Amino acid sequence: MKLEELLKDLDEDLIAKEYKRIENEIYITCEKNSNSSTCPYCNELSSSIHSKYTRTIVDLPIQNNEVKLLLIVRKFFCTNPNCNHKTFGERFDFVFPKAVRTKRLDDYINKMGLRDNSMDTVRNLKDIGINVSSNTVLRIVKKN
């Protein structure tokens, strides 16, 4: 299976730009292959890019290697004169705006956290390449 296909599960338009493995960590630089985005405040489509920045987001591991997405996020100008936001960062369905883990990783941690106590969960997750603290496990389980 190609790396691209794994990314497509997250977002149809996501493309891998670079891939790097350092010890037990896999870094995937990726970005959306589209030149426009919808303003989350007024729903107007914009193709006017203001800037780019990178978010590091942990995803499900691959063969016990921790996977870190280096997600290139574009900031757009909102061109709607009636909108009260001048710029907005593009949104992704697979991760909440300020989250550091993908939704599917949190779902998995939640599932494991419901089975065992948090210390065992941390140990079991670590074995397969997910490094989280027991506080994080408890926070995720409480939220779901």
Ligand SMILES: [Zn+2]
């Ligand atoms: Zn807007």
